[in-house]
Amino acid sequence: MPTEVKTTCPYCGVGCGVLATPKPDGSATISGDPDHPANFGRLCSKGSALGETLSLEERQLYPMISGKRVSWDAALDEVAGRLGVVIEQNGPDAVALYGSGQLLTEDYYVANKLMKGFIGTANIDTNSRLCMASSVAGHKRGFGSDTVPGAYEDLELADMIVLVGSNLAWCHPVLYQRILAAKEKRPDMRIVVIDPRATNAAQTADLHLPIAADGDVALFSGLYAHLANAGAFDMRFVAEHTRGMEVARDAAEDWTIGRVAEATGLARSDVALFFDLFTQTEKVVTIYSQGVNQSTSGVDKVNAILNCHLATGRIGREGMGPFSITGQPNAMGGREVGGLANMLAAHMDFDKADTVSRFWNAPNIAVKPGLKAVELFGAIAARRIKAVWIMATNPVVSLPDADAARRALKNCGTVIVSDMFATTDTARCADIFLPAAGWGEKSGTVTNSERRISRQRSFLPLPGEARPDWWIICQVAKRMGFSGFDYASPAEIFAEHCELSGFENNGSRDFDISALVDRDYEALEPVQWPVLRSGAGQKRLFGKGGFFSVDGKARIVALNPPPPRTLPPGQLLLNTGRVRDHWHTMTRTGKTPRLSAHYAEPFVEIHPDDAERLSIRRTQLVRLENAFGSAIVRALVTDRQQKGSAFVPMHWTGETAPTGRVNALIPPYTDPISGQPALKMGCATLSPVDVALYGFAVSRVKPKLHMADYWALAPAEHGWRMELGFWQRPEDLSRLAHTIFGVSEDAALTTSIDARVGRFNIALFDSGRLVFALFLAPEPVLVSRQWAVEQLGVDHGAAATRANMLSGRPGADMPDPGPLVCSCFGVGANQIADAVVGGCHDVAAVGEALNAGTNCGSCRTEIRRLIDAHRLAAAE
Ligand SMILES: Nc1nc2c(c(=O)[nH]1)N[C@H]1C(S)=C(S)[C@@H](COP(=O)(O)OP(=O)(O)OC[C@H]3O[C@@H](n4cnc5c(=O)[nH]c(N)nc54)[C@H](O)[C@@H]3O)O[C@H]1N2
Ligand SMILES: Nc1nc2c(c(=O)[nH]1)N[C@H]1C(S)=C(S)[C@@H](COP(=O)(O)OP(=O)(O)OC[C@H]3O[C@@H](n4cnc5c(=O)[nH]c(N)nc54)[C@H](O)[C@@H]3O)O[C@H]1N2
Ligand code: SF4
Ligand SMILES: [Mo]
Numbered sequence: 001m002p003t004e005v006k007t008t009c010p011y012c013g014v015g016c017g018v019l020a021t022p023k024p025d026g027s028a029t030i031s032g033d034p035d036h037p038a039n040f041g042r043l044c045s046k047g048s049a050l051g052e053t054l055s056l057e058e059r060q061l062y063p064m065i066s067g068k069r070v071s072w073d074a075a076l077d078e079v080a081g082r083l084g085v086v087i088e089q090n091g092p093d094a095v096a097l098y099g100s101g102q103l104l105t106e107d108y109y110v111a112n113k114l115m116k117g118f119i120g121t122a123n124i125d126t127n128s129r130l131c132m133a134s135s136v137a138g139h140k141r142g143f144g145s146d147t148v149p150g151a152y153e154d155l156e157l158a159d160m161i162v163l164v165g166s167n168l169a170w171c172h173p174v175l176y177q178r179i180l181a182a183k184e185k186r187p188d189m190r191i192v193v194i195d196p197r198a199t200n201a202a203q204t205a206d207l208h209l210p211i212a213a214d215g216d217v218a219l220f221s222g223l224y225a226h227l228a229n230a231g232a233f234d235m236r237f238v239a240e241h242t243r244g245m246e247v248a249r250d251a252a253e254d255w256t257i258g259r260v261a262e263a264t265g266l267a268r269s270d271v272a273l274f275f276d277l278f279t280q281t282e283k284v285v286t287i288y289s290q291g292v293n294q295s296t297s298g299v300d301k302v303n304a305i306l307n308c309h310l311a312t313g314r315i316g317r318e319g320m321g322p323f324s325i326t327g328q329p330n331a332m333g334g335r336e337v338g339g340l341a342n343m344l345a346a347h348m349d350f351d352k353a354d355t356v357s358r359f360w361n362a363p364n365i366a367v368k369p370g371l372k373a374v375e376l377f378g379a380i381a382a383r384r385i386k387a388v389w390i391m392a393t394n395p396v397v398s399l400p401d402a403d404a405a406r407r408a409l410k411n412c413g414t415v416i417v418s419d420m421f422a423t424t425d426t427a428r429c430a431d432i433f434l435p436a437a438g439w440g441e442k443s444g445t446v447t448n449s450e451r452r453i454s455r456q457r458s459f460l461p462l463p464g465e466a467r468p469d470w471w472i473i474c475q476v477a478k479r480m481g482f483s484g485f486d487y488a489s490p491a492e493i494f495a496e497h498c499e500l501s502g503f504e505n506n507g508s509r510d511f512d513i514s515a516l517v518d519r520d521y522e523a524l525e526p527v528q529w530p531v532l533r534s535g536a537g538q539k540r541l542f543g544k545g546g547f548f549s550v551d552g553k554a555r556i557v558a559l560n561p562p563p564p565r566t567l568p569p570g571q572l573l574l575n576t577g578r579v580r581d582h583w584h585t586m587t588r589t590g591k592t593p594r595l596s597a598h599y600a601e602p603f604v605e606i607h608p609d610d611a612e613r614l615s616i617r618r619t620q621l622v623r624l625e626n627a628f629g630s631a632i633v634r635a636l637v638t639d640r641q642q643k644g645s646a647f648v649p650m651h652w653t654g655e656t657a658p659t660g661r662v663n664a665l666i667p668p669y670t671d672p673i674s675g676q677p678a679l680k681m682g683c684a685t686l687s688p689v690d691v692a693l694y695g696f697a698v699s700r701v702k703p704k705l706h707m708a709d710y711w712a713l714a715p716a717e718h719g720w721r722m723e724l725g726f727w728q729r730p731e732d733l734s735r736l737a738h739t740i741f742g743v744s745e746d747a748a749l750t751t752s753i754d755a756r757v758g759r760f761n762i763a764l765f766d767s768g769r770l771v772f773a774l775f776l777a778p779e780p781v782l783v784s785r786q787w788a789v790e791q792l793g794v795d796h797g798a799a800a801t802r803a804n805m806l807s808g809r810p811g812a813d814m815p816d817p818g819p820l821v822c823s824c825f826g827v828g829a830n831q832i833a834d835a836v837v838g839g840c841h842d843v844a845a846v847g848e849a850l851n852a853g854t855n856c857g858s859c860r861t862e863i864r865r866l867i868d869a870h871r872l873a874a875a876e
Contacts (some may be wrong), residue, residue, distance in 0.1 A: 005459035006033055008446055009047045010102065010439035011583050013326030014038055014174045015448025016047055017526065020440065020459045027051045028440065028459065037526055038152060038448055044173035044856045045581050045595065045823045052592040054440055054460065060422035061464025064433040072465060076472075078432055079389070080479035082414045083119070086387045092121035092366075096376055096385045099126040099339055100392035101328030104444030104456060106490040107469035108330070109337040109497050111391065112345055114473055116338065117362035118482040122350075122370030123385065125341040127393040129373035130677055132331050133340065134293040135324035137674040138302025141557060142310065143542065144549025145347060145510040146335055150285065150321035151450045151528065151539045156182040157319030159283040160190040164216060164305065165291015165680075169200040170580040172325055172449075173858040176201065180860075190281070192274060194219070195291055196575060197605075197647060198640040200861040209274060210642060213573055213681060215264030217297050218561035219271070220304030221252040222260035226275040227312060228252070234313030241545030242310050244556040251558035263564060278308070283319035289327070290577065294679040296562070298671040303557040310554050316543030325449045332447035336511055336529075337497065341370035342675075346501040347511035359503050360484060372675035374400065374668045380408040387414035391469060392436070394585040396425035397653045400677040402663035403629045418469060421587050425654040425661075435466045439588075442468040444490045447529070452537075453513070454526040491521035510541065510548050567683050572610065573645035574624065574682030576662050580858055581823055582651045590656055593717045593789075597820035600785065601712035601723045602633040602652035602660030606686065610644065611637040616688045619780040621710055621725050624648070624684040629664030632689055632710050633657075634723070646686060650679075657712035695724030696781040698788045699772035703740045718792035721785065724776075733776060737762045741772045752806040763806050768797035775808050783808040784816040786828050821862050824855035829866060836870040843867070 009016040017036020021029040030051040034041035063075035070078075086094050097115050099108060115124035128136075139146045152175065155161060161179055168176040183189045193205040194216070202208040211219060227233060228249050238245045257275065261268040278284060286309065292301040305322050314320040326332050338345035344356050350368055357365040371379055377399060379385045388409075399405040409415050409429035417430035420438040427433055440460045447453050462468075470490055477485040487493050495517050502514025512530045528537035547554045567573060581595040589595045604622055606614075616622055616635050624631045624646070633648060641647055652660030666682045689710075697703070700719040705711040710725030730736045734749055743749075743764060752761040758778040764771040770791050775781045787810050796802050804811045818830030827850050840846045843863050847854040853863050 005457050006455070007440070007457045007459065008329065008454040009043070009050065010329050010456070011046050012172055013328060013331055013449040014172050015329060015446060015452060015454055016043055016174055017454065018043070018047065018050065020050075022459050026056065026460070027054050036454070038450070038452065039174045042174045042177055042856070045858045046583060046589060048824055048856050049589070049592045049595050050439070052594070053588040055591065056463050058423065059420055059463065059466070060433060060435045061466055062435060063465065064422065066431060072467070075432060075434060076475045076479055079416055079434070079476050083387055083476070084480055086414070087119065090386060092119050093123055093370070094384065094386045095119060095121060096123040096371070096380070096388045098373065098376065098388060098390045098393065098395060099124065099334070101126060101128045101131060101326075101331035101334050102392045103334065103469055104330060104442065104446060104490070105333035105337060105497065106444040106493040107473065108334050108339050109345070109493055110470050110473045110477070110485065110487070112338045113360060113362075113484070114477045114482070116344060116366045117356070117360045118364060118477065118480070118484070120364035120366055122341050122366040122368065123376060124339065124370060125373045125376050126334055126339045127373070127395070127398060128328070128331050128334050128340060129675060130294070130398060130679065131290070131327045132293060132324070132335065133372070133674040133676040134295070134298030134671055135302055136335060136340065137299045138306060139324070141299065141555060142303055142306040143554055144547050147510045147541055147548070148324055148332075148449065148451055149316045149540060149542045150323050152178065153539070154285050154319050154321060154323070155179050157283065158189065158285040159319065160192065160277060160281040162192045162194065162278070162284060162286040163201055163205070164194045164286060164288040166287050166289035166325060167195065167199040167201050167577065168287065168325070169204070169861055170858070171289065171327075171578055173580070173856065175325070177857045180204070190277060192277065196642050196645060200580075203865060204861050207270065207274060207277070209266050209270055212263070212265035213565050213575070213645065214295055214297055214562055215266070215564075216292060216301045217304045217559055218255060218260055218263040220301070220308055221559055221561055222255040222257065222271065223275055223278055224248065224304070224307050224311065225252040225255050226257070227279055227308060230279045232279045233311045237313030237545075238311055241547065242554045242556050243551075244558065245311055247558045248307055248556045251560065255561070263561065282314060284314055285319065285321055285323050287323045287325050289325050291680060293676055295681060296669055296671050296678045298676050298678075299673040300559050304559055307556045307559070310556050316540045321540070323449070329448070330446040332449065332451065333445065333453075336447060341372050341376070346497070346503075347509050355504050356500070359500050362484070372670070374670050374675065374677055377405050377408050380412050383411070386412070387416070388412060389416040389418070390426055391418040394424050394426045394587070394653070396429065397585045397661055397663060398650065400663055400666040400679060401628050401668040402661055402666070404668070418472060419587075420466070423655055424585065424587060428654075434472055435464065436472070437462055437466045437468045441466065444470070445494060445524070450528060452526050452528045453524075455524050494521055508548070565681070570685050571626070571683040572606070572686055574662075574665060574684045575645055575647045575680050576650050576666065576682070577647065577680070579649050579651065582649070584651065585653050586651050586656055591715060593715045594823040594826060596714035596716070597786070597789070598823055599649070600714040600721060602631075602649060602657050602662070603636040604633050604686065605636045605638055605641045605647040607641045607643045608637050608639060610686075611635065614686055614688070616686065621689040621691055623687050623689050624665055625687075626665050626682070626684040628667055631662055631665055632659035646684070652712065656714070659710055660712065689725070689727070691725045691727065692729040693726040693776055693778060694780050695726070695774060695776045696783055696785070696788070697722050697724065697740070697772060697774040698770070698792055699741055700770070700792060701741060701772075704742060705740065707736070707739060716789040716792065721789050733760050734762065737772070737774050740774070743771070750802070750806055761806050761808055763802070765796050765802060768795055770794070770796050770805060773805055784810060784818065786818060786820055787816045790817070821866070822852035822859045825851040827852035832863060832866045833870045836867050841867065841871060
């Protein structure tokens with residue numbers, strides 16, 4: 001009998017507990033763990049769909065060298081041999097490892113030990129450089145250590161939540177649901193959102209400040225000055241536990257409300273209201289994420305926020321504090337083991353190289369920081385780095401100047417990639433591919449945003465020859481002749497990690513989990529660090545000072561806001577980020593039809609005025625271009641976007657929509673302190689693409705789309721859905737259909753042509769089942785996507801339904817559900833609109849009628865928007 005296993009979600013940094021029960025078909029039943037203190041049973045749309053991402057289809061299950069199958073022995077010997085040769089000829093700094101916040105702590109620990117301890121180079125960096133580096137640097141500058149002082153419970157205990165550059169509703173949905181539930185109980189609780197876009201989080205906020213890009217340091221400098229003038233500083237806390245208050249006040253003094261309004265593009269009244277709310281509310285939590293970190297002023301933004309909390313003493317106490325929310329499931333764990341090039345292990349810096357070297361018995365330890373991600377790829381391009389090992393990340397998609405990253409890898413002597421899939425844009429550049437075990441197949445620990453360490457437990461057998469990353473790394477280390485990698489299990493690695501955290505610590509370092517050495521790893525309950533020998537984990541830090549600087553005091557940092565951004569003429573600011581149902585480069589969420597339905601292709605959000613000015617019409621294809629590269633995506637015209645700026649999601653890749661890789665356009669500019677790239681700060685010209693023929697299709701078989709100039713492919717229930725664009729009209733459209741769907745020349749296609757408007761629809765039925773339907777038109781195709789997708793599962797025995805299919809229009813008995821809103825129950829916008837017209841006037845009533853929004857709740861803000869829109873329409 002399969003048994004239920006307690007594990008942790010592999011997506012975002014909320015770190016929700018998951019109950020997984022394997023099913024005989026290789027999938028699993030997934031539910032939220034009611035006992036896990038991060039989520040108490042809740043899961044978001046991505047977490048709920050985890051069971052659908054486990055199929056072995058498209059997995060790479062054996063090692064490869066130059067695309068040919070080899071044994072593990074051969075692959076490991078080759079990796080060890082090639083690294084050895086490069087090191088011998090060019091020194092240890094000629095090799096690099098680029099890791100990920102999606103590695104488990106145990107994987108990460110041995111990767112860092114191998115590189116910094118034994119190979120003797122600090123050229124190991126991770127995608128956390130693109131994600132959390134500014135928060136790490138800001139924490140260290142402010143607190144003396146990389147410590148998140150609060151706990152999730154504070155979000156429920158706060159009287160005000162400020163979200164800065166965080167689309168929490170979509171990116172940390174379970175935390176957002178916890179906040180909304182608390183607000184429902186205490187409606188006086190305030191939510192303020194500071195984001196240039198009217199995101200879903202902004203739409204449910206009490207106050208939305210649509211700040212100009214990078215206006216944050218100015219805004220929080222103004223807030224600091226305001227708090228000082230209002231006498232809101234906690235002078236006792238300031239005197240006993242901080243330094244720098246006065247210098248910072250002098251620096252911020254000139255940032256009056258008027259000047260802040262000017263620098264941030266905000267209304268004076270909104271700035272004043274925010275300052276007053278912040279001044280009057282003691283229990284404030286300020287959550288911040290990539291709108292803060294991914295900027296050339298990222299570290300200053302972090303300290304601008306910390307300053308306001310430190311000066312008011314609102315830190316480390318119930319319901320208050322600055323809260324850097326982590327992105328990846330183990331972003332925090334990576335920092336603990338020293339995954340970044342500028343730190344060692346267990347929150348030690350390079351001044352502690354001697355300590356770590358003694359603990360590891362590693363005489364060759366790196367003594368100075370290595371290259372940070374963007375520099376590291378620069379060094380690969382310049383061939384100073386001759387061999388790179390990439391693990392659990394897809395930099396050809398996610399790094400800035402992504403085309404340059406791809407070129408760098410293509411020209412690099414040795415590229416080793418460890419992933420579950422050999423088809424990622426990065427794995428396609430690999431000389432050696434190592435098949436990694438994925439979520440559900442491997443065991444270890446992760447640390448979430450509130451410093452809580454949880455177990456990931458395997459519940460599936462290792463498929464094929466896939467192996468966990470820790471095992472692969474240790475095998476290579478042993479073959480390179482290094483001792484100290486003889487672990488039998490992740491438990492042994494974790495124990496060593498615990499020991500190191502306590503080694504020569506004596507209270508000098510925040511990260512200490514030495515008490516966990518004695519706990520049963522298998523049964524380890526979620527626990528917040530530090531965990532000292534004396535007892536349980538610790539919920540909050542710094543409420544009574546006790547910072548980890550040399551004098552035990554925090555630093556309030558004097559800051560100088562950057563000048564407002566000026567753009568080259570004709571360009572729009574290019575902001576980037578995430579959508580609700582996809583995870584990064586979609587290697588897993590892109591496998592599930594229901595997560596792919598919310599947004600099935602890449603898009604650019606632009607304001608209606610910009611669209612008009614640039615002659616861009618709704619749903620047209622748009623070209624974005626700048627000196628670094630170009631992209632082609634769908635126009636999504638919306639006033640949620642500010643004038644003068646555009647937003648493109650980061651998710652699409654060479655596998656899913658080759659022209660949609662937005663990072664081809666993002667310049668490699670970084671924060672001067674953290675080295676984190678400014679991924680939200682591109683700029684580009686936008687112009688409509690001259691499309692001769694647009695297409696949309698659904699198909700049972702995976703299509704071949706190389707002949708289309710634009711394509712985006714997504715899985716659908718029973719098959720696939722795709723969007724197409726041709727710059728020149730193909731001559732023979734039936735032949736085109738044959739090629740795309742791989743059907744024989746004599747297959748009996750049925751067609752419907754409307755020559756007047758140039759529409760051409762082609763379908764193939766087989767024994768009453770739809771094989772494919774292709775809709776082509778000179779304008780963007782007006783066919784209900786959701787309806788068309790459903791037709792793949794419908795009986796088409798009757799001539800009338802076949803005729804409807806071909807005309808691209810639902811019959812009267814087949815209502816069009818509209819674009820998907822609720823992915824858990826597959827409810828579309830038209831169904832919700834009908835329910836509203838039928839009398840459902842709040843989210844609960846819609847939920848009762850259609851189930852929509854009643855499972856994960858991630859779509860509740862969208863449902864509310866539809867209710868408002870349709871009630872208005874009904875009233876008109
Ligand atoms: N659905 C989903 N959830 C995820 C992920 C995912 O891929 N998909 N990834 C996870 C990871 S690794 C991360 S790091 C987090 C990221 O979580 P978030 O940081 O919440 O997500 P983003 O969409 O990257 O960006 C947040 C917001 O920053 C705003 N912003 C841009 N520039 C500025 C600025 O100058 N100032 C301010 N104040 N705001 C600005 C953007 O408009 C955007 O709405 O999400 C995690 N959760
Ligand atoms: N324009 C723009 N770019 C961005 C961002 C942005 O906001 N805008 N955000 C940045 C941020 S915050 C982040 S975190 C990055 C994320 O970017 P990436 O890390 O590049 O994206 P992922 O798709 O998460 O890549 C993870 C890879 O690891 C594989 N994988 C999953 N689990 C395992 C495992 O256990 N072992 C191994 N070996 N492989 C595994 C997956 O199949 C996948 O290929 O993107 C960054 N890039
Ligand atoms: S909020 Fe969603 S993605 Fe994040 S850990 Fe929880 S279930 Fe996973
Ligand atoms: Mo991230």
